[in-house]
Amino acid sequence: MNNVTIYDVAREAGVSMATVSRVVNGNPNVKPTTRKRVMEAIERLGYRPNAVARGLASKRTTTVGVIIPDISSIFFSELARGIEDIATMYKYNIILSNSDQNKEKEIHLINTMLEKQVDGIVFMGGEITNEHEETFKQSPVPIVLSATLDEKRELPSVNIDYKQASYDAVSAILRQGHKRVAMLTGTLEDPINGYQKFSGYKEALHDAGIDLDDSLVVIGDYTHDAGVDAMEQLLKLDDQPTAVFASTDEMALGLIHGAQDHGKSVPGDFDIVGFDNTRLATMVRPTLSTVVQPMYDIGAVSMRLLTKLMNKEEVTENAVVLPHRIEYRQSTSFSEDE
Amino acid sequence: MNNVTIYDVAREAGVSMATVSRVVNGNPNVKPTTRKRVMEAIERLGYRPNAVARGLASKRTTTVGVIIPDISSIFFSELARGIEDIATMYKYNIILSNSDQNKEKEIHLINTMLEKQVDGIVFMGGEITNEHEETFKQSPVPIVLSATLDEKRELPSVNIDYKQASYDAVSAILRQGHKRVAMLTGTLEDPINGYQKFSGYKEALHDAGIDLDDSLVVIGDYTHDAGVDAMEQLLKLDDQPTAVFASTDEMALGLIHGAQDHGKSVPGDFDIVGFDNTRLATMVRPTLSTVVQPMYDIGAVSMRLLTKLMNKEEVTENAVVLPHRIEYRQSTSFSEDE
DNA sequence: TTGAAAGCGCTAACAC
């Protein structure tokens, strides 16, 4: 068992625990010969510092909490990897928990993590309610929102401009002469995949002088099957669309496959554009044209921002907005919009 | 800030800290009226127990470490979800770290987690070297291997029988009359995706009286592109295969797309079978026939096993082997092998 | 450059 304490090392090396502590923590104020003696004692005894005791004494745990809707999602797991890599770089460990975007779970998880004395939290979620804000406000440690919108833009956060990205994608489609562009979106209750992206779609239509046609708007639950179903629904229309914009890549794949299942071809019969540029985008035929959201970077920047906040460094911009772009692949008959 | 301690609550409620501790920990030996008084004081003061102090005093952190090759992998993230769900069920939190299957990182991570006083570890990795075993042996807390092989079968672990699964898949293909069955495998250094699965392939061929043809064996790095490249390589052969078995789904998708890119059809020209049954298998056309590996369950069972070990419960079987089966979809021209 | 000593906030005997 692991019962060697700093005290045992001190005795073994003939010094005080304070000195051992200094050596372990790389404090320069230790005579080299002493340091050597201590190191040897540590080695001999197989001493392993107890981070819990250290945390209690120092009030820092070098651990941050990460609340994520679903780690098995191809989208969020990429974000998580970005978070973890930067955390590792700054010597932090991560406590990871799934929330399923359930408000009660989210609040509960924040409290659990605060009990565990995390030094900060990265929060990925859906809607930020007043209750969320209340909880965030009570937190003694910084919290940054990652790929998650805070209406008021006062909380630290890292995102892209979803509405603008959506607007750009739909505008690019329209510029190719498409008159009937459908959208497969999330529900309007979903701030990003629903509200923001749909707003961009509407605005792009409006600016192109095209009326919104409700029959071209389908709501999906972000699964591949939702895409397949949506395409089936669109194919039943008398006046079918000639292009479809989906708010996630996975649904876009579903659209492509739904079309293919009915003998239609992409991009022959439909131009399809997705959103996110997950790895799925190149794992389909035709490969998917999509809006690039830099998931890994969003995670990485979120964690970097959190380290600054934890160190009480000066932060110029609290609400970081990363750039987006459109990657043209085979699912669209056009490939640039200059 | 959060400076309310158990002592403050005790004073506020007019009881001792021991009583507050009892209330907080749900100890039944507290008079209901007292409990109520304490609860109210807790509420009034906004007291939040400090899990670090509790961990130091009780020597239990209700936290377990999870070492994973890459959380952004569609395969491992599903496993992680299984682990996390069961951990939550048993009131544990998870410290999650990526190892990239790098031995030094793996060993380092184990030590870091032990410093943080985790109550147990779930380890996902590649090869278990002697150094790994040495480290595992030194651990004061239980470690279970998840989707990871320990040659000697002495460490707690949860897997399926990869070799048998591979054997079953290839045998099923051969039973359809295929004479030239190729395999896209990992390197032989990879215990599971390389060695085990390839062994099953060889044995199936052997039992069917077919000689191993080296030109039909391609090694890939588990990416979609590796599948595309492998198919290109196979298409150059004078004597082409009529079926290909891939050791992961993602590579199998690559095979399908590689064939399609060259105007070949699946399953017309090639029967393709994958391995894992990740969500990708149904996100492709034709949908992928594949060996079902219950990733979520492997994660869940691993964590369940760990809880038993942490509780020092009796464990009958240390090396758990979960069942596998083959799911037939559109990428094979046959659909059962009864 | 080093040591002594006082906590950090809680749990867990043990006593009453």
Add this chain to the structure above:
DNA sequence: GTGTTAGCGCTTTCAA
């Protein structure tokens, strides 16, 4: 049913 009292293993002044 409740209180007292040692620690848990470490960091961190403060002195020397």
